Amino acid sequence: MEPGPGPGPGRWGAIVCVLTGASRGFGRSLARLLAPRLGEGSVLLLLARSAAPLAELAAELRGGGGGGSGTGPGLRVEYVAADLGCEQGLRRAAAAVREVLPAGPPGRLLLVNNAGSLGDISKSFLDLTDPDEINSYFAFNVTSALCLTSTALQAFGKRPGSSRTVVNISSLCAVKPFKNWALYCSGKASRDMMFQVLALEEPDVRVLNYAPGPLDTDMQLLARTKTGDPEMRQYFQSLQESGQLIDCTVSAQKLVNLLEEDTFRSGAHVDFYDI
Secondary structure, eight states, rough: OOSSSSTTTTTTOOOOOESOOOOSHHHHHHHHHHGGGGGGGGGEEEEESSSHHHHHHHHHHHHTTTTTTTOOTOOOOEEEEOTTTTTHHHHHHHHHHHHHHSSSSEEEEEEEEOEEEOOOOOOOHHHHHHHHHHHHHIIIIIIHHHHHHHHHHHHHOOOTEEEEEEEEEOOOTTTTOOOHHHHHHHHHHHHHHHHHHHHHHHEEEEEEEEOOOOBSHHHHHHHHHHHHHHHHHHHHHHHHHTTOOOOHHHHHHHHHHHHHOSSSTTTTEEEGGGO
């Protein structure tokens, strides 16, 4: 994605942007950074499970909030509350994507697959015997990202002179195993590979797997209090105690910079600490 002219609001020009997991944490911070960069005629579609924080964020962005930075002129902000882990919720989100994308600006598409969950990290590998638990985890963390991405790319279509960028919010866990995190690690690894295949099949789509680092979020709180393995739990506690957790806005800004520079290899896994 090319950087727009000058540093003012809306410098990315007209763009249609879809962001999942937008109601809190990294997704909420990213939405606040993206909105001011989207120019006149842009559409920002926010997806998450929780309706109230989504509505609050959408109102803030429509009103030019986000730390007083202001949004670009003529930005349309839409939101849909849907549980991507169940078929009905995924269908609702996909329908919203199919409705919004053809009506949006023709020049640019940016899709950020941020929604995700840890799973029950109190359990070891040998405790994971319930297929319903495992299937529901992958339905939310893998299936929904694949379905929404393919739906969005189909709905936007191949338009002459347009650019399409797909971001997967990845993790160190996509490339390194962590005790008690069998579901999370395998889900993240699966998503990374899935988007590498997309990059191979669709060379005109820019694909990025971005690992945002250990963020100071509710998920990190779960990591340091609920992880079954005591050494792993202590590791996450030490990150927090030594001030090594990363503010969501700091990591989201690095992602925005990556998108503006647009020099990454399509399909690459880029970690916060690589930049």
